[in-house]
Amino acid sequence: xxxxxxxxxxxxxxxxxMHQPQxxxxxxxxxxxxxxxxxxxxxxxxxxxxxxxxxxSLGIALATGAPLQAGLVAAAVGGLVAGRLGGSPLQxxxxxxxxxxxxxxxxxxxxxxxxxxxxxxxxLAQLGLxxxxxxxxxxxxxxxxxxxxxxxxxxxxxxxxLHIVLGGTPESSVLDNVRALPAxxxxxHPAAVSMSVLTLTLLLLWPRIPGRVGxxxxxxxxxxxxxxxxxxxxxxxxxxxxxxDLPSWRSHALAGLPEGPVLGVAAAVLxxxxxxxxxxxxxxxxVDKLAASRPELLAGESGRSGASARVGRSDxxxxxxxxxxxxxxxxxxxxxxxxxxxxxSSANVQAGAVSRNSTMLHGVLVVIAALxxxxxxxxxxxxxxxxxxxxxxxxxxxxxxxxxxxxxxxxLVYAVTTLGVVVFGVLEGVTLGVAVAVAVALNRLxxxxxxxxxRDDETETGGIHYVxxxxxxxxxxxxxxxxxxxxxxxxxxxxxxxxxSFMDHAAYESLHHxxxxxxxxxGTVEVTGRAGTRIAEPVGASDxxxxxxxxxxNHQCEGPESGPGRGETAxxxxxxxxxxGSSGSPGSPDPADSTGSPGAVEPSGxxxxxxxxxxxxxxxxxxxxxxxxxxxxGQQPSQLFLTCADSRLVTSMxxxxxxxxxxxxxxxxxxxxMPGEESGDDSVAAAIEYAVDxxxxxxxxxxxxxxxxxxxxxxxxxxDGARTPLRxxxxxxxxxxxxxxxxxxxxxxxxxxxxxxxxxxxxxxxxVQQLEHLRAHESVARALREGVLDLQGMYFxxxxxxxxxxxxxxxxxxxxxxxxxxxxxA
Numbered sequence: 001x002x003x004x005x006x007x008x009x010x011x012x013x014x015x016x017x018m019h020q021p022q023x024x025x026x027x028x029x030x031x032x033x034x035x036x037x038x039x040x041x042x043x044x045x046x047x048x049x050x051x052x053x054x055x056x057s058l059g060i061a062l063a064t065g066a067p068l069q070a071g072l073v074a075a076a077v078g079g080l081v082a083g084r085l086g087g088s089p090l091q092x093x094x095x096x097x098x099x100x101x102x103x104x105x106x107x108x109x110x111x112x113x114x115x116x117x118x119x120x121x122x123x124l125a126q127l128g129l130x131x132x133x134x135x136x137x138x139x140x141x142x143x144x145x146x147x148x149x150x151x152x153x154x155x156x157x158x159x160x161x162l163h164i165v166l167g168g169t170p171e172s173s174v175l176d177n178v179r180a181l182p183a184x185x186x187x188x189h190p191a192a193v194s195m196s197v198l199t200l201t202l203l204l205l206w207p208r209i210p211g212r213v214g215x216x217x218x219x220x221x222x223x224x225x226x227x228x229x230x231x232x233x234x235x236x237x238x239x240x241x242x243x244x245d246l247p248s249w250r251s252h253a254l255a256g257l258p259e260g261p262v263l264g265v266a267a268a269v270l271x272x273x274x275x276x277x278x279x280x281x282x283x284x285x286x287v288d289k290l291a292a293s294r295p296e297l298l299a300g301e302s303g304r305s306g307a308s309a310r311v312g313r314s315d316x317x318x319x320x321x322x323x324x325x326x327x328x329x330x331x332x333x334x335x336x337x338x339x340x341x342x343x344x345s346s347a348n349v350q351a352g353a354v355s356r357n358s359t360m361l362h363g364v365l366v367v368i369a370a371l372x373x374x375x376x377x378x379x380x381x382x383x384x385x386x387x388x389x390x391x392x393x394x395x396x397x398x399x400x401x402x403x404x405x406x407x408x409x410x411x412l413v414y415a416v417t418t419l420g421v422v423v424f425g426v427l428e429g430v431t432l433g434v435a436v437a438v439a440v441a442l443n444r445l446x447x448x449x450x451x452x453x454x455r456d457d458e459t460e461t462g463g464i465h466y467v468x469x470x471x472x473x474x475x476x477x478x479x480x481x482x483x484x485x486x487x488x489x490x491x492x493x494x495x496x497x498x499x500x501s502f503m504d505h506a507a508y509e510s511l512h513h514x515x516x517x518x519x520x521x522x523g524t525v526e527v528t529g530r531a532g533t534r535i536a537e538p539v540g541a542s543d544x545x546x547x548x549x550x551x552x553x554n555h556q557c558e559g560p561e562s563g564p565g566r567g568e569t570a571x572x573x574x575x576x577x578x579x580x581g582s583s584g585s586p587g588s589p590d591p592a593d594s595t596g597s598p599g600a601v602e603p604s605g606x607x608x609x610x611x612x613x614x615x616x617x618x619x620x621x622x623x624x625x626x627x628x629x630x631x632x633x634g635q636q637p638s639q640l641f642l643t644c645a646d647s648r649l650v651t652s653m654x655x656x657x658x659x660x661x662x663x664x665x666x667x668x669x670x671x672x673x674m675p676g677e678e679s680g681d682d683s684v685a686a687a688i689e690y691a692v693d694x695x696x697x698x699x700x701x702x703x704x705x706x707x708x709x710x711x712x713x714x715x716x717x718x719x720d721g722a723r724t725p726l727r728x729x730x731x732x733x734x735x736x737x738x739x740x741x742x743x744x745x746x747x748x749x750x751x752x753x754x755x756x757x758x759x760x761x762x763x764x765x766x767x768v769q770q771l772e773h774l775r776a777h778e779s780v781a782r783a784l785r786e787g788v789l790d791l792q793g794m795y796f797x798x799x800x801x802x803x804x805x806x807x808x809x810x811x812x813x814x815x816x817x818x819x820x821x822x823x824x825x826a
Contacts, residue, residue: 038357045353046361048221049092049344053079053362054369055227055380056343058244059389060095062382063161064103066112066336068246071095072370073335079363081329082338086322087315088284089356090291092344093326095336097392098149098279099272101156102426103336106268108172112334113256118265119331120255122272126324129273135281135316144410145417145433146278147401152421152429154396157389164386167192174422191239192383195230199387202226210785221347223388230384241381246374254334271427272327276339280323283340284314290349343392413437448477448500450484455617465489468497468621475506485514491522497621498527623659630660637663640691642684642770643703644670644710648798651703663691669710669766670702671732672773681729685777692779692789700780702770703794704763711762735773736766750795750804751817767793767806768814 053075061071078093086093106115129135159177160170167189171177206222208214234241258265319340326338348358369377405414417433424432448471455463465488469481488494496511503511515525641662643649651657651664665687672684691697704711713726714733721727739745740762748764755761771791774780783789793806795816804816 038361039354041352041354042358042361045348045351045358046365048219048351049348049358049362050365050369051224052221052347053092053094053341053344053366055223055385055388056097056341056392057095057366058377058380059385059392060097060100061336062164062385063097063100063157063389064336065107066103066115067252067334068244069252069370070112070334070336072366073333074330074338076363076366076370077326077330077333077335078338078341079359079361079366082322082326082340083356083359083363084322085318085325086356087318087320088287088340089314090345090349090353090359091280091284091287091314091319091340092348092359092362093280093323093338093340094344096276096279096339096341097157097389097396098153099275099337099339100389100393101153101421102268102271102275104160105425106272109264110258110260110268113254114258114260114265116255116331116334117258118268118272119335119337120328121258121265121269121331122276122337123324123327123329123331125269125273126277126320126327128324129277130317130321130324133317135277135320141278141434142410142413142437143401144405144408144413145430145437146282147398147405148414148417148433149275149421149426149430151397151401151414152418153426154393155418155422157393157396161386161390161393165192165196165383165390167383191234191241192381195234195239195241195381195383196387198233199226199230199384200391202229203388203391208786215785227380227384227388230387231380234381234384235379239381241383243382244378244380244385246378252334255331267427271425272337274430275426276323276327276337277320280319280340281316283342283345284316284319286342287340287345287349288313290346410437410440413440445472446474446476447471448473448480450477450480452484452487463492464617465492465494466497466621467494468499470499472500473498473503473507473511475504478506478510481507482510482514485511485518488518488523490518494518494523494525496525496527499622627659635660635663635695637661637691637695638698639663640665640688640695640697640700641703642666642670642672642687642700644668644705644708646705646708649703649705649796654703654796654803663687663695663697668726668729669708669714669733670704670770671710671729671766672702672770672777673732674735674773674776675778688774688777689779692783696788698788699790699792700774701792701794702767702774703796704767705796706756706760706763706798706800708759708763711759711766715758715762732773733766733769736762736769739769740765746814748814749816751807751815764795764814764816767795767816771806 054072057071057075058068059071061068075094078095082091082093103115106118110118156174159174163170163177163180163184166184168180168184168187171180203222203226206220206225207218209217233239323338323340330336330338344362348362351358353359402411402414405411413433413436416436417429420429420432422429448469450470451466451468453466453468455466467484467488469477471477473481485496496515511527515527518525637660639662641651641655642665643651645666645668649666651662655662665684667684672688673681675685688700691700710730710733714730714737717727717730740748746768748761748768749755750764755764771793774791775784780789780791784791793816795804795806796802797804803819805819807815807817
């Protein structure tokens, strides 16, 4: 056999086809022609995105000083090219507000044709980066730097557009615009100001129209309503204002050869590539999170539109390639730089898009508008577009981002980046922000806090001596560590707590040498990690395996006399010390607490005191800093969690939450009384009102569980029984019984299987019914209308340790699905 002939191993899975030697081989059946179909959901979503993109594209072009047609070219190319080739099917690309400052500076320095050439070169650079598969590296940039960059760009946009809103012309820099504001205010143009105020008013009030009429009207984008209202008013009033001027496409300027200093053009290409890439990749990640809230996209189920294509996670390297191709085409055709746009992408997902066809169809609509709607577009006042872009710039300074970076102690990075972008420019500001972020990280890495504390107790050892190390333990901290360790008296019980993820060899040798010496002198040493878990087996420690802040296993302390039942006694299974919680639960035992025989059952009051003592000694030092912050700032929970009083439901464990995360309400049967039916018990309604109106929670979860005693009592309740307090309370669950018995109501079930018994069926139905009760409360209904609150149903199977979320109606049933299957993260 020739070496050039490839060999093929026999495939055991391939079926052999036999035919007669003299007969021709069988002819394969003809392949039916593929039909190109566009789902109805994609059509409606593309129209919604188009109505948002059209005014914003013109406004961003106006803010950059580019030809207004350049904004339409970029919007069309972003929809068609990036939409077709990109790796994020639901992300919508186009001229982005984050590129406004960069593009405006390039146009002023090099002119429009050179700016187009820089856009082409930036696109080629993106293609190269995509081929190198380095897209994930861009996400390593600190979020504080990214948010600070966007905030600085937003401030620059807002200050510049304020001059056009007032009827004037912006200057070249932020400082110049600020200095020119007094003169601009002295020479107001009433017509321009009135149209700007009208635009901002409609933009602000349109999403807040209440009632059913408002829910219908809000489907029309506020940006389109604001610009259309100002345009119509200006036309009817006959106001003399500067308006959109779209020159003939025959005179449209295309890209030319770059002119200018080589280093300046290279820096411009680098800046454009950086801003476009980071904004697009972060936008793709954000779109993935939005898509996760729509399980039908991730599960591949056919929706109402008949779409069956599954939308997976974004391919960031492919997205970078798509963005690069779009920038090359946009630059060649004389368009603005292209990037993923958060406003349009979120509108696309929320409008029900199921594939990339919606993005591409929106680009087609932009092309049609640019060719056929020129007379209508030229009626738009420039002041209205400036007001729209100014509002977008203000929104880029996000209070949520500021609170986030403050909570993570990165406000310095955010502030430096923002001021750097405002004063010096985008590339300079980002460089400053990255430098400060690196300096802060190095400071945190090098800073190590070592403290010593001695606590007296009633034992013969004279107390426990704690040495706490906060931060990374390197050779720089060895002298301080050595001095602190030698403060522990000879023969004492010592606990060394290491709250860090790294210990170098020098620190290990120093700590190990001291431990050996202290143990030889009759003392005991226990080295624990950040969560109180044992790192090294302490010399002289007891056989108790439980420690605070260890993973919850429902195991108990094993004394030396415990039998094979893991410390269980005949009187009470599970031993004497209760459970060990994941956050330093009160039941966490300690060798110093051991009293009496291992198998004895002590009074519950003693258990409580022992638990509190263990918390104060072991857990309180670990959570004191966080609780002190919560005490200063007050509680700011994001969720109201309403669940049953069953002792097996540990909300913080199920939701992986900590202090300050959840506002928890527990009652028998996780019931929500209808308004007006509380009969003297307003506790649940008061908690709901307080959580929604005062704490401003963003979601309410009703959580039922398997084996619920309240549901069993509901099933067994006799109509003529005694009116006990329990029966009076459980009457709020009677609608759930009626719902389960009704044949015309949706059936509640778990994904993949039928309910195990009537108790489980009632528990699932009860969660759905209590969500309806929640919607009847005035504060909840108002928050739902405003779009600031979500309701969630949850079911926890105790025996399986499995949580299920209510994902919505599937095949006529209300289905509770696995969290992982629903595309959500725990």
